[in-house]
Amino acid sequence: xxxxxxxxxxxxxxxxxxxxxxxxxxxxxxxxxxxxxxxxxxxxxxxxxxxxxxxxxxxxxxxxxxxxxxxxxxxxxxxxxxxxxxxxxxxxxxxxxxxxxxxxxxxxxxxxxxxxxxxxxxxxxxxxxxxxxxxxxxxxxxxxxxxxxxxxxxxxxxxxxxxxxxxxxxxxxxxxxxxxxxxxxxxxxxxxxxxxxxxxxxxxxxxxxxxxxxxxxxxxxxxxxxxxxxxxxxxxxxxxxxxxxxxxxxxxxxxxxxxxxxxxxxxxxxxxxxxxxxxxxxxxxxxxxxxxxxxxxxxxxxxxxxxxxxxxxxxxxxxxxxxxxxxxxxxxxxxxxxxxxxxxxxxxxxxxxxxxxxxxxxxxxxxxxxxxxxxxxxxxxx
Numbered sequence: 347x348x349x350x351x352x353x354x355x356x357x358x359x360x361x362x363x364x365x366x367x368x369x370x371x372x373x374x375x376x377x378x379x380x381x382x383x384x385x386x387x388x389x390x391x392x393x394x395x396x397x398x399x400x401x402x403x404x405x406x407x408x409x410x411x412x413x414x415x416x417x418x419x420x421x422x423x424x425x426x427x428x429x430x431x432x433x434x435x436x437x438x439x440x441x442x443x444x445x446x447x448x449x450x451x452x453x454x455x456x457x458x459x460x461x462x463x464x465x466x467x468x469x470x471x472x473x474x475x476x477x478x479x480x481x482x483x484x485x486x487x488x489x490x491x492x493x494x495x496x497x498x499x500x501x502x503x504x505x506x507x508x509x510x511x512x513x514x515x516x517x518x519x520x521x522x523x524x525x526x527x528x529x530x531x532x533x534x535x536x537x538x539x540x541x542x543x544x545x546x547x548x549x550x551x552x553x554x555x556x557x558x559x560x561x562x563x564x565x566x567x568x569x570x571x572x573x574x575x576x577x578x579x580x581x582x583x584x585x586x587x588x589x590x591x592x593x594x595x596x597x598x599x600x601x602x603x604x605x606x607x608x609x610x611x612x613x614x615x616x617x618x619x620x621x622x623x624x625x626x627x628x629x630x631x632x633x634x635x636x637x638x639x640x641x642x643x644x645x646x647x648x649x650x651x652x653x654x655x656x657x658x659x660x661x662x663x664x665x666x667x668x669x670x671x672x673x674x675x676x677x678x679x680x681x682x683x684x685x686x687x688x689x690x691x692x693x694x695x696x697x698x699x700x701x702x703x704x705x706x707x708x709x710x711x712x713x714x715x716x717x718x719x720x721x722x723x724x725x726x727x728x
Contacts, residue, residue, distance in 0.1 A: 378399050378400065379399065379400045379642070379643055379644060379645050380397065380398075380399060380400075380411065380457065380461075380463060380634075380636070380642075380644045380645070380646075381396075381397070381398045381399065381400050381644075381645040381646045382395065382396070382397055382453065382455065382463060382465065382632075382634045382644060382645070382646040382648060383395070383396045383646040383647060383648070384396055384453060384648050385599075385648065385649050385650065385651055386418060386440065386445070386451045386470065386649075386650045386651075387445070387599070387650075387651050387652070387653035388445050388446075388447065388470060388473075388651070388652045388653050389442075389445070389653045389655075390439075390440065390441055390442035390445060391439065391440075392437040392438070392439055393418060393426075393428075393437060393438055393439075393440050394435060394436070394437045395416050395418070395428055395435075395436045395437070395453055395455075395648070396434060396435050396436075397410070397411040397414050397416065397434050397435075397436065397455060397457070398410050398411055398434050399411055400645055408434070409434075410433040410434020410435070411434055411457060411458070412430060412433050412434060412458075413430070413458045414430070414436065414455050414456065414457050414458065415427075415455065415456040416428040416430075416436040416453065416454075416455050417453070417454045417455075418438055418440070418451060418452070418453050418454075419451065419452050419453075419454060420444065420449050420450060420451050420452075421449065421450040421451075421467055422444075422449065424444055426438045426440055426444075445470070446470075447470050447471060447472035447473075447652055448469065448470065448472075449469070449470050449650070450467040450468060450469040450470070450650065451467065451468060451470065451648075451650045452464065452465045452466060452467045452468070452648065453465045453634075453648045460638065461636055461637075461638040461639060461642075462636075462637045462638050463634055463635070463636055463637065463644055464634065464635060464637055465632075465633050465634045465635075465647075465648035466604075466633040466634075468602055468604065468605055468633065468648065468649040468650045469602050469650060470602075470650035470651065470652060471510070471511035471513075471600050471601065471602055471651070471652055472508075472509060472510055472511065472600065472652055473506070473510055473511050473514075473598070473599075473600025473651075473652035473653075473654065474504065474505060474506045474507070474510050474600075474654070475654045476502070476596060476598040476654040476655065476656050477502070477503045477504065477505050478502070478503055479500060479501070479502050479578070479594070479596050479656060479658055480500070480501055481498045481499060481500045481501065482498075482499055482501065483496055483497070483498065483499075483665050483666075484496070484497050484499045484580075485497075495582055495584075496582065496583070496665060496666060496667065497580045497581065497582045498580060498581050498582070498588075498660075498663060498666065499577060499580045500518075500577070500578040500579055500580065500594070501575045501576060501577055501578060502516060502576050502578055502596065502598070503572075503573065503574050503575065503576070504563075504565065504571070504572055504573040504574075504576070505572050506565070506571040506572065507571065510571060510600065511600035511601060511602070511652065512564055512565045512566045512571055512603075513562075513564050513566070513600065513601040513602065513603055513605070513606030514562065514563050514564070514565075514573075514598065514599065514600060514601065514606075515560070515561060515562045515598075515599045515601055515605075515606070515609050515651075516561040516562075516578060516596060516597065516598055516599070517556065517557075517561075517596075517597040517599065518556070518557040518559075518561070518578055518579055518594055518595070518596055518597075519554065519555070519556050519557070519594065519595040519597070520554070520555060520556075520557060520579075520587070520592070520593070520594050520595075521552060521553065521554040521592075521593045521594075521595075521723060521726075522552070522553055522586065522587045522588075522589075522590070522591065522592045522593065523550065523551070523552055523590040523591045523726070524550075524551055524552075524553065524586040524589060524590060524672075524713060524716060524718065525549055525550055525551070525589075525590065525713060526548060526549045526550075526551070526674070526709070526710060526711055526712060526713040526716075527672050527673075527674035527706075527710045527711075528549075528674070528695075528697060528706060528710050528711050529544035529545060529546045529549055529711065530544060530545040530546075530548065530695065530711040531544040531545070531697055532695065532696050532697055532698070533693040533694060533695050533696070534684055534687070534692070534693065534694040534696065535692040535693045535694070536689070536692065538684075547720075548711060548712045548713055548714060548720065549711075549713060550713065550720070550722075551713035551714060551716060551718030551719060551720060552718050552719055552720075552721070552722060552723055552726065553716070553717055553718035553719075554718075554723065557578075557579045559578075559579055560609060560612055560613035560616060561576070561578055561579075561613075562606060562609050562610050562613050563576055564606060564610075578596070582666065583666045583667050583668040583669055583670065584669060584670050585670050586670055586672065586716075588660065588663055588666055588668060589668055589670070590661075591659060591660075591661050591726075591727070592659070592660045592661070593657060593658065593659045593660070593725070593726075594657070594658050595655060595656075595657045596655065596656055596657075596658070597653060597654075597655045598653070598654045598655070599651040599652070599653055600651055600652040600653075601649065601651055602649065602650070604633065604649075605647065605649035605650075605651070608630065608631075608632060608633070608647045608649075609647075611630045612630060615630060630645075632644065632645055632646045632647040633647050633648060633649075634646055634647070634648060657725060659727070673709045673710075673715070673716055674706065674707065674709055674710035675706075675707045675709070675710070676704045676705065676706055676707075676710070677704070677705050678702065678703070678704065678705070679703050679705060695707075695708065695710065695711050
């Protein structure tokens with residue numbers, strides 16, 4: 347019996363030794379493709395084009411391509427030269443008179459090294475005004491069967507008539523105000539200091555970011571060009587979003603069928619379940635080609651869209667329990683007191699909740715370390 351157990355143990359060890367992580371060998375030539383993305387919308391203003399190189403799957407980062415000559419053209423003979431305003435991102439101001447529905451646009455690029463890239467024309471469809479964005483409370487299960495999490499689930503409706511597009515995409519940009527846990531009052535840099543009155547200049551911050559989910563829908567198969575209660579993103583009380591004031595800017599984009607198909611494939615690739623190598627991002631066909639070297643694929647898509655936007659604010663939302671970590675860590679002085687801190691750690695912030703000193707990490711007094719900025723957005727209420 348002991349011999350059988352030893353054989354089983356040996357066999358198990360051999361099997362375990364055969365299991366190795368799969369690290370695909372993706373050559374540099376595969377990863378170093380040009381990526382061109384951008385759009386022209388029906389709203390007068392800056393129209394952006396982003397140019398980069400694709401990065402390895404194992405370390406996805408933005409690799410900007412600088413020094414490009416970028417031009418947006420329409421099918422009416424108008425040419426709009428763009429300028430680079432940050433690495434890899436180019437923009438041009440286009441006036442309202444050039445942005446009529448039915449006009450087609452393309453982008454043309456000359457990249458360093460001499461390759462000329464060009465997108466196909468994409469026609470700007472007409473689209474309805476963004477109808478309404480609203481939310482409903484939902485309870486979703488957690489890992490504990492006896493506990494559920496209450497969320498705010500956002501929705502949007504479409505009411506389109508006539509020759510409006512049947513293809514839609516929504517971008518949601520969220521902004522919220524949050525506060526550091528403490529004003530700066532006491533700090534140590536070899537000597538103990540007190541700031542009087544306490545410094546609150548780094549207490550209030552604002553974070554703005556694009557919701558990463560891709561929201562697309564088509565009404566082509568429906569009896570009418572309408573859609574009720576299409577789900578957007580959801581939030582809950584486990585972050586600081588709803589602690590002070592929360593805002594979303596919802597941008598509704600009416601798309602051409604080709605642009606919709608591209609973004610729908612991107613949505614499937616990024617949102618739905620499946621193995622990474624079952625749905626490779628590199629397999630999604632865009633509308634940009636390399637005219638100089640046609641055999642070299644170019645990733646990304648350039649499109650035209652009819653745009654409608656609305657901003658919403660939310661405060662003291664009933665039914666949402668706030669329970670989040672404010673990022674502030676407090677600790678007591680160690681056995682050797684202030685001698686435990688080196689010059690590299692100065693300044694050391696602290697306060698006196700009682701007679702005992704509590705040391706604060708920097709995030710407790712500097713809200714910028716939470717990712718936000720001190721500048722209040724122009725649209726923020728006083």
